[in-house]
């Protein structure tokens with residue numbers, strides 16, 4: 001009997017192919033309307049996917065590793081992902097919504113209450129893709145820190161290490177803040193005139209290299225208690241960050257063997273609490289059959305004027321072939337996938353309508369939502385506040 | 394009312410709905426009182442406001458839980474969501490209502506906040522507003538990287554520069570820069586869209602903004618703050634002032650003062666709307682409303698809350714005294730204080746003396762005195778009386794409208810919308826339906842063309858006003874802090 005797979009889609013602009021916005025049916029002006037996003041998330045929910053992620057960054061997209069590229073032929077501009085997530089939350093009821101928020105220049109306090117609020121407005125469907133921002137160009141938008149130019153060929157190990165250390169601190173602060181109100185802190189006790197039992201609110205007293213945060217949160221504990229923290233990781237340092245801080249990690253193997261090696265490496269990193277969920281990221285270009293998919297890919301590449309490249313593996317083929325691959329890598333320890341549709345709505349609809357159906361036929365995907373929260377869909381229990389014991393004992 | 398205003402064309406009233414906050418205005422002990430955090434409560438109030446054709450919905454902010462005597466203040470509502478996140482969600486369930494969030498200029502950075510506000514404006518199709526607050530104390534700073542404390546002058550220069558940079562960022566995409574033309578293959582008009590270069594005393598922002606121009610151009614700017622610096626900042630920069638001057642006389646004085654300052658910035662009187670906070674109590678008759686008002690006041694000032702008020706003014710522990718007994722014969726502390734996260738009482742001796750005089754004259758217990766001296770409702774009466782009074786206030790230039798603070802979540806605005814709004818509409822001073830789609834449309838504000846000229850430096854002369862002066866008058870949420878959600 002197959003263990004069901006988790007399926008998520010990563011939403012970004014018109015899709016992950018740079019020419020996606022030029023496809024028929026793309027309606028590129030709508031990228032900056034709520035309608036576009038609401039339709040995509042509704043489609044993902046109809047497909048019973050676990051969650052969607054929403055990309056974001058504190059600077060425009062660029063083909064250059066750091067700084068603008070001056071191009072006019074590609075999608076530029078993004079909404080703040082947490083707000084976009086909140087905007088679509090009331091229009092859906094079961095699917096998880098996982099916006100990206102940067103840990104580097106933002107205030108951990110604000111990010112924590114933003115995600116907690118998303119959890120409140122979505123009734124327990126919030127997650128967070130915690131992302132570092134290492135680019136000099138983005139640091140210059142804040143004018144507080146001077147970063148070296150990010151050069152993927154010659155990464156500055158100390159800089160990268162610091163970014164992920166800081167990210168871990170930011171997640172730690174968020175997690176403590178999310179626990180800083182016990183679930184039953186609100187008592188409304190008329191006899192004593194007290195709205196809350198302040199013994200069930202806790203200072204978090206976090207102190208680290210980059211910030212200190214006193215707490216407690218200003219936002220009461222949210223439906224999931226701890227919204228789901230996720231991270232994309234391509235190498236050792238981010239694997240360690242994910243193992244220490246996240247509930248779900250997205251990795252980028254290019255074949256089953258590499259998937260097995262990455263799973264082994266990630267699993268070997270010590271960690272507290274429930275085991276990390278390991279998802280693989282895949283860019284997907286789909287078609288009725290392999291030939292049609294290849295044709296679509298070629299057409300998109302031609303419009304873009306270059307062959308698609310990605311940090312993740314690129315899959316081109318039919319829904320059935322994709323399902324085969326997903327099940328194949330599952331045997332290497334991959335528990336779920338974050339699929340990056342090359343173009344929306346086309347590739348998204350192939351995922352939600354076809355890939356899910358094939359997997360379901362093989363007993364590897366749900367036929368109905370089995371839980372009302374994102375933690376529930378991922379099989380994660382709702383944790384008690386870490387501070388709870390201290391009071392009740 | 395006054396004959397002098399009868400000849401003038403009637404001003405239109407603007408109305409906003411304040412989600413009940415964390416001061417004792419909000420009655421949480423009433424059985425009808427609902428959740429302060431469930432999204433359903435926000436939806437109820439926002440939809441009620443939209444049904445009433447209100448200009449906007451308003452959320453306050455406080456970035457650290459308030460403390461009394463070194464412990465978290467537990468007598469009032471505690472806890473709230475992140476403002477802009479809730480507003481983005483509300484954009485999905487409302488269609489015309491403006492969405493105003495209070496966000497602190499001290500504990501944020503322009504690039505991030507400007508893009509969040511531009512995002513909200515897009516997601517709501519032109520309904521976003523930012524209430525720029527400047528509260529800044531080391532106590533709140535303990536939750537932030539920024540930390541620290543800024544004195545009032547620095548707070549406002551930072552806030553002014555913050556808004557300026559934000560407007561530079563919002564202007565960095567011209568209206569036509571998003572092309573998205575599939576034929577020509579141009580997504581953006583040129584390769585340098587969003588370029589910004591700002592180098593000022595508080596902020597250096599260099600690079601490219603990544604949100605296309607917002608539907609309103611610039612989200613509406615609201616200002617809440619009362620000092621000379623605050624008023625100057627509002628006159629130079631804001632579209633709306635959220636004030637605490639809700640009585641006719643104070644309202645008129647404030648209105649005259651602030652509108653007079655506008656010309657210095659080349660701005661017209663209608664370009665800045667003044668909307669004091671206002672509470673209300675309704676009844677079928679004026680007598681019934683007065684009874685209802687008194688009952689609400691009793692619920693707002695529990696015995697424990699009465700003592701807490703006293704402690705903030707006296708600056709010392711008063712828990713030994715009976716709230717139903719007389720005011721004790723103790724002097725206030727001159728130094729130090731018992732509360733954190735609120736505006737401090739500036740001259741305790743004077744306020745205490747005033748309170749004592751009232752207590753003696755009217756022979757009041759502690760609780761009766763607090764009920765008497767704080768937070769009386771701004772408008773009390775039958776729907777007809779309240780509609781008439783609101784109209785009078787606006788026609789008399791005591792306000793351009795009001796930010797209504799209901800005492801109950803989430804149903805506290807229901808009666809007002811059902812019973813008062815139709816009368817305001819009948820009087821011809823309030824819209825029968827929305828006439829535009831954006832918040833700027835509702836407020837009669839033009840879409841900004843370009844950046845305003847640099848504002849002259851705020852004057853720094855007068856000593857700060859004594860905060861407690863405002864206490865007994867029109868403050869809805871009247872802690873001595875005298876700020877509806879005053880967290881500073």
Ligand SMILES: Cc1cc2nc3c(=O)[nH]c(=O)nc-3n(C[C@H](O)[C@H](O)[C@H](O)COP(=O)(O)O)c2cc1C
Nearest residue numbers: 453454526527528617618619620623635636878880
């Ligand atoms: C009506 C009103 C509402 C306010 N609401 C808030 C608020 O929600 N959050 C906050 O941090 N400060 C709030 N403030 C505080 C102001 O931003 C400001 O810090 C304070 O009034 C002191 O500034 P001033 O010296 O100019 O009066 C409010 C002030 C007023 C007058």
